[in-house]
Amino acid sequence: MTALQTIEVSKTFVNHKALDKVSIEVGEQSIFGLLGPNGAGKTTLIRIVNMISAKDEGEVLLNGEPIKQQDIYNIGYLPEERGLYKKMKVGEQAVYLAQLKGMPRQEAIRELKVWFEKFEIGSWWDKKVEELSKGMAQKVQFIVTVLHKPKLLIFDEPFSGFDPINTNLLKDEIINLQQNGSTIIFSTHNMASVEELCDHIVLINDSRVILSGEIHEIKNRFKANVFEVVYRSPKELIFESADIEVMNDEQKNGEKVANIKTLSHHSSNELLNLLIKQVEVVSFREVLPSVNDIFIQEVALTS
Amino acid sequence: MNKISLIIKREYLTRVRKKSFIIMTILGPILIAAMIILPAMLSEWSESEEKSVAVLDETGIFFEKFKDQESIKFYHVFEGINDEKENALYNKGDLLLYIPKTELNLPVNAQLFSVKQPGLNVTAYIKSVMKTTIENEKLKAQGIDPEVIKSAKANINLNTIRVEEDGAEKKSYTEVEVALAIFAGIMIYFFIFMFGAQVLKGVMEEKSNRIVEVIISSVKPFQLMMGKIIGIAMVGLTQFLLWIVLTGFFLVIFQLGFGGDISAGMQSMNGQNQVITENAASGISSDKMAMITEIIGSINLSAMILSFIFYFLGGYLLYSSLFAAIGGAVDHDSDTQQFMLPVSIPLIFSVMMSGVVVNQPDSTLSIWLSMIPFTSPVIMMMRIPFGVPYWELFASGGLLIVGFIFTTWLAGKIYRTGILMYGQKVTYAILWKWLRQKS
Numbered sequence: 001m002t003a004l005q006t007i008e009v010s011k012t013f014v015n016h017k018a019l020d021k022v023s024i025e026v027g028e029q030s031i032f033g034l035l036g037p038n039g040a041g042k043t044t045l046i047r048i049v050n051m052i053s054a055k056d057e058g059e060v061l062l063n064g065e066p067i068k069q070q071d072i073y074n075i076g077y078l079p080e081e082r083g084l085y086k087k088m089k090v091g092e093q094a095v096y097l098a099q100l101k102g103m104p105r106q107e108a109i110r111e112l113k114v115w116f117e118k119f120e121i122g123s124w125w126d127k128k129v130e131e132l133s134k135g136m137a138q139k140v141q142f143i144v145t146v147l148h149k150p151k152l153l154i155f156d157e158p159f160s161g162f163d164p165i166n167t168n169l170l171k172d173e174i175i176n177l178q179q180n181g182s183t184i185i186f187s188t189h190n191m192a193s194v195e196e197l198c199d200h201i202v203l204i205n206d207s208r209v210i211l212s213g214e215i216h217e218i219k220n221r222f223k224a225n226v227f228e229v230v231y232r233s234p235k236e237l238i239f240e241s242a243d244i245e246v247m248n249d250e251q252k253n254g255e256k257v258a259n260i261k262t263l264s265h266h267s268s269n270e271l272l273n274l275l276i277k278q279v280e281v282v283s284f285r286e287v288l289p290s291v292n293d294i295f296i297q298e299v300a301l302t303s
Numbered sequence: 304m305n306k307i308s309l310i311i312k313r314e315y316l317t318r319v320r321k322k323s324f325i326i327m328t329i330l331g332p333i334l335i336a337a338m339i340i341l342p343a344m345l346s347e348w349s350e351s352e353e354k355s356v357a358v359l360d361e362t363g364i365f366f367e368k369f370k371d372q373e374s375i376k377f378y379h380v381f382e383g384i385n386d387e388k389e390n391a392l393y394n395k396g397d398l399l400l401y402i403p404k405t406e407l408n409l410p411v412n413a414q415l416f417s418v419k420q421p422g423l424n425v426t427a428y429i430k431s432v433m434k435t436t437i438e439n440e441k442l443k444a445q446g447i448d449p450e451v452i453k454s455a456k457a458n459i460n461l462n463t464i465r466v467e468e469d470g471a472e473k474k475s476y477t478e479v480e481v482a483l484a485i486f487a488g489i490m491i492y493f494f495i496f497m498f499g500a501q502v503l504k505g506v507m508e509e510k511s512n513r514i515v516e517v518i519i520s521s522v523k524p525f526q527l528m529m530g531k532i533i534g535i536a537m538v539g540l541t542q543f544l545l546w547i548v549l550t551g552f553f554l555v556i557f558q559l560g561f562g563g564d565i566s567a568g569m570q571s572m573n574g575q576n577q578v579i580t581e582n583a584a585s586g587i588s589s590d591k592m593a594m595i596t597e598i599i600g601s602i603n604l605s606a607m608i609l610s611f612i613f614y615f616l617g618g619y620l621l622y623s624s625l626f627a628a629i630g631g632a633v634d635h636d637s638d639t640q641q642f643m644l645p646v647s648i649p650l651i652f653s654v655m656m657s658g659v660v661v662n663q664p665d666s667t668l669s670i671w672l673s674m675i676p677f678t679s680p681v682i683m684m685m686r687i688p689f690g691v692p693y694w695e696l697f698a699s700g701g702l703l704i705v706g707f708i709f710t711t712w713l714a715g716k717i718y719r720t721g722i723l724m725y726g727q728k729v730t731y732a733i734l735w736k737w738l739r740q741k742s
Contacts, residue, residue, distance in 0.1 A: 013740075014736045014737075014740065047723070050520045052516065052519050052520060052524075052723070053723075072520065072521065075520070077517075077520040079513075079516040079517060079520065081513040081516055081725070082513055082514070082516065082517055083512035083513030083514040083517070084512065084514055084517075085317075085508075085509075085512065085514060086508075086512060087317070088317065096309065096313055097517065097518070097521070099309050100306060100309060100310075100518065100521040100522055101521050102521075141517070144517075
């Protein structure tokens with residue numbers, strides 16, 4: 001069930017360690033978030049998986065087998081630094097890139113026409129790339145990445161340069177691809193899209209993996225026993241136990257919203273009981289930390 | 304292999320479809336053909352017009368000395384200079400040669416009046432006749448019979464004959480060979496630079512467009528680099544072959560269109576060379592024509608073309624791979640200069656050495672320069688018209704092949720690291736680190 005696995009992969013550039021025993025495990029048909037601050041080593045890892053760069057140590061397994069040159073036909077890679085030949089025509093260029101990925105010419109043209117229609121850029125086939133807007137060019141690049149139906153897709157900042165409408169179009173396509181059996185590795189700084197799309201994440205900082213796992217499990221791991229309660233009451237919330245701390249309490253639209261942190265392990269029901277005695281509870285939920293919060297907190301800790 | 308052919312195809316097709324390529328391909332041969340045809344046409348026009356020269360000889364020495372030539376007729380006149388000017392020059396439109404009487408009885412200053420510029424062949428003929436006549440007069444004044452001198456004059460005709468290894472003897476004709484050597488050397492320099500620069504530009508375009516990472520996720524960097532280099536080499540070969548074919552084609556067109564004779568044109572072009580080198584003795588005589596035709600025949604044109612192709616490819620591969628490495632390493636045009644100059648110095652140096660090489664094509668220096676792969680393409684092309692022993696050709700060719708394999712290997716190492724590096728100020732120290740980095 002593991003589509004891609006790296007085992008203690010290390011890479012040293014001239015006097016700079018880019019990756020230090022990085023192990024990740026990407027489950028089949030999952031959307032896997034590869035996160036980390038700038039310069040953490042994400043791109044290096046992606047390039048090693050794509051066999052653009054060679055690793056110094058460690059192993060990369062694709063479907064349990066050591067990865068080999070032939071496997072790049074089954075990988076679609078959308079690099080962060082991406083472009084097209086400006087003077088070439090859009091259709092001709094897309095066919096060329098598809099052929100480089102091993103697709104026969106006729107099949108490439110057929111598939112491309114379908115995708116161009118879907119992305120509403122059919123009329124651009126004979127235009128030169130330099131006439132395209134950035135978003136248009138990005139669409140072409142996305143299409144070329146997924147055209148040869150690779151089992152493993154690696155997107156590095158796929159949404160940069162897209163407006164919200166096209167971002168949604170792309171998100172839908174990514175989910176589509178996953179449902180059709182592809183495994184997706186997704187590297188981005190856009191944490192909202194990580195929360196929305198990813199099921200697993202790994203956080204790399206300073207060449208090392210500092211966090212990895214299933215996204216909800218991680219959120220639970222990092223939860224701080226904080227509950228958000230919306231209530232109606234003329235009075236302030238007061239708890240006798242020193243274990244319970246009201247972090248903030250503010251007025252909002254005639255209702256009050258408070259974040260309550262329980263220091264000892266009060267169950268949510270116990271806390272709710274205490275609340276009901278004092279005020280009229282409108283809503284009550286446990287606050288899980290956002291990926292953004294976890295990212296900032298963990299990177300700060302390990303830097 | 305299939306991948307690399309896809310890359311070659313793209314590099315080739317995008318370039319040969321460019322307007323600049325098509326214009327160059329057509330314009331080049333027109334210029335070359337014009338260079339061959341124009342002197343022929345000009346000389347034909349000037350020669351077709353028969354000129355008459357009125358000779359006003361106050362000394363009386365030159366009576367009946369000027370013989371009628373193919374396009375020059377002479378006749379003597381005896382009136383005063385002003386009358387003859389009126390008569391011969393303005394009324395008849397002839398040329399007027401005035402040889403005034405001087406104190407020594409031997410004229411040194413003659414004047415040739417003409418309405419239009421007199422041709423080189425007219426002045427050359429008159430000069431040579433006057434020179435011999437006066438020499439003879441001076442000898443007579445000393446009491447020496449000119450016939451004695453004439454018989455004593457040894458007419459040495461030194462034909463340099465090069466003995467080929469197989470024993471075949473061949474007359475060599477240096478002037479034409481010098482011209483051809485320099486032409487070939489400069490052409491190969493020009494071709495290597497022109498297409499090498501296209502490699503540099505192409506690599507930089509891919510890097511600054513950011514398409515390079517997209518492509519090397521499908522093919523190896525080395526394949527991309529070689530595909531580009533080979534594709535552009537084929538563009539160069541296409542251009543070269545088209546130039547040869549089209550030059551021939553335009554020559555035929557010109558010939559049909561103007562009724563001119565190509566071989567006459569080539570002869571007169573080379574003939575002018577001869578006239579100049581031999582101090583304009585007596586214009587173009589018919590046996591000289593035959594000699595020039597022989598010279599052209601003595602140069603093995605197909606061997607020249609084949610060696611041009613080999614040395615173009617070898618030199619191009621050697622330099623363009625280095626250019627590719629530079630293009631891969633730098634981010635901006637402005638950064639290329641510091642690397643381009645040291646790389647192209649041997650090439651520029653070899654063109655600068657052309658004078659030395661054509662003077663002494665078989666000197667130790669020339670031989671060494673034609674062996675070193677960095678200078679051999681230009682220098683060997685300059686030596687070939689003079690004849691080069693086979694072993695030297697093979698040694699030089701072999702070294703060139705070893706040379707470009709080495710530079711390609713070197714360039715591949717720099718290129719594959721460089722193309723993914725952005726925003727780094729590249730220095731020689733950094734290049735050295737990239738070189739030592741294992742793949």
